[in-house]
Amino acid sequence: MITKDIQLPVKKNEKGMVANVLEQFNKAADHINLNPNIRRILNVTNNEIIIHFPVKMDNGDVEIFTGYRVQHNNALGPYKGGLRYHETVDIDAAKALAMWMTWKTSLAGLPYGGAKGGIQINPKLYSQSELERITRRFTYALGDNIGPEHDIPAPDVNTNAQTMAWIADTYMSTKGPSERSTYQHVVTGKPVGSGGIEGRDRSTGYGVFLTIKLWAEKRNVNLKGKTFIVQGFGNVGYWASHFMEQEGAILVGVQDAFSSIYKSEGIEVKQLQAYVTNNEGSIKNFANSEAIEKEEFFALACDIIIPAALGNQITEHNAASIKANLIAEGANGPTNVEGEAILLANGIEIIPDILCNSGGVIGSYFEWLQNRNGELWHMDEVILKLEKVLKESFNKVYDYSISEGVDMRTAAFSIAIQRIEKAYIQRGIFP
Numbered sequence: 001m002i003t004k005d006i007q008l009p010v011k012k013n014e015k016g017m018v019a020n021v022l023e024q025f026n027k028a029a030d031h032i033n034l035n036p037n038i039r040r041i042l043n044v045t046n047n048e049i050i051i052h053f054p055v056k057m058d059n060g061d062v063e064i065f066t067g068y069r070v071q072h073n074n075a076l077g078p079y080k081g082g083l084r085y086h087e088t089v090d091i092d093a094a095k096a097l098a099m100w101m102t103w104k105t106s107l108a109g110l111p112y113g114g115a116k117g118g119i120q121i122n123p124k125l126y127s128q129s130e131l132e133r134i135t136r137r138f139t140y141a142l143g144d145n146i147g148p149e150h151d152i153p154a155p156d157v158n159t160n161a162q163t164m165a166w167i168a169d170t171y172m173s174t175k176g177p178s179e180r181s182t183y184q185h186v187v188t189g190k191p192v193g194s195g196g197i198e199g200r201d202r203s204t205g206y207g208v209f210l211t212i213k214l215w216a217e218k219r220n221v222n223l224k225g226k227t228f229i230v231q232g233f234g235n236v237g238y239w240a241s242h243f244m245e246q247e248g249a250i251l252v253g254v255q256d257a258f259s260s261i262y263k264s265e266g267i268e269v270k271q272l273q274a275y276v277t278n279n280e281g282s283i284k285n286f287a288n289s290e291a292i293e294k295e296e297f298f299a300l301a302c303d304i305i306i307p308a309a310l311g312n313q314i315t316e317h318n319a320a321s322i323k324a325n326l327i328a329e330g331a332n333g334p335t336n337v338e339g340e341a342i343l344l345a346n347g348i349e350i351i352p353d354i355l356c357n358s359g360g361v362i363g364s365y366f367e368w369l370q371n372r373n374g375e376l377w378h379m380d381e382v383i384l385k386l387e388k389v390l391k392e393s394f395n396k397v398y399d400y401s402i403s404e405g406v407d408m409r410t411a412a413f414s415i416a417i418q419r420i421e422k423a424y425i426q427r428g429i430f431p
């Protein structure tokens, strides 16, 4: 049992995540010879909101929490991006993650900008009713810094449909009765019964799988019998594993915050999911597999690695030991610039985060449209539309990387930045 006094050790990136995303950005900006004025604009985040707010705990004491929302850029439309509840949430992380959202939404061709935020908290230390009050109070404190046509949060690490339902309800309750329902699309990723769209739950993981499948088709690789490992067995890790397994691939290793497990004959996804649900969300002590050292995880013999947890996991410290041929980035920023250089030098390909995990925000866009238009979309429609958008994005990135002779991340960034550059050039700078 974790207590509030014994916090989990948090590994900080020495360099900082902003420095990392800016190196990725500048590499692509150099490649496309980005207009220097637009480079200046995109190098900074538009708004950075930090809120300290009090919440009454179950025992009657008051605790102070720190919440963040960083809005990077809105040249293409309202700010969009998740809210995460994790101890690593700070201003540096929120800024970097907001920037990745701008590139992600632009690459997918969505009418959105980029934002990210969250609360610096280990949610496992709080009861459900405490988490509800923390979420509602944070939403209230954010006030009109979020809004359905201004900045639209969504689930991220340790937040889910329930969190979104609380945010939507709190936000809508601050509006007059006659207009309340017009604000339902203030967040996406809501439960299906409360304005959510069918399929949003699996859209990120499905997208991760689909980009792997599209990569495999280009490379003439059959996924049947291929082995893969997954870091993080939350929403993204689970659904990506599920679809990979359906395709005939074999899950041989999983790592979460508490444990790392390996089984060369394969771990059954459904069985692990059932175990995790009854084990406080962790894979720890899952029978029928071998527990391995944390440091050995990425070096496991496998064909594909899906990092689907936090940023800065594949670095100069472990990249050289990786044996897989492909890294599919389900998480945001899991590979740092130094780690990537080693992977590329070793001929390991990377499907970059802003493409690989973009199924989530594409699903969010469909939910937003559904609410805005008073429609109800069905699962098959959602999946079909998601496939169409993702295929288009994937092909654009892949073709660009071949024709320009650059890695897939630089290709994805180049396409994303060019779309924003075009919008700025058409409009000019106010006043």
Ligand code: GLU
Pocket: 080, 081, 082, 083, 104, 152, 153, 154, 155, 156, 157, 188, 332, 357, 358, 360, 361, 362, 364
């Ligand atoms: N948190 C997800 C991401 O990083 C989803 C964001 C959204 O749907 O707005 O892409």
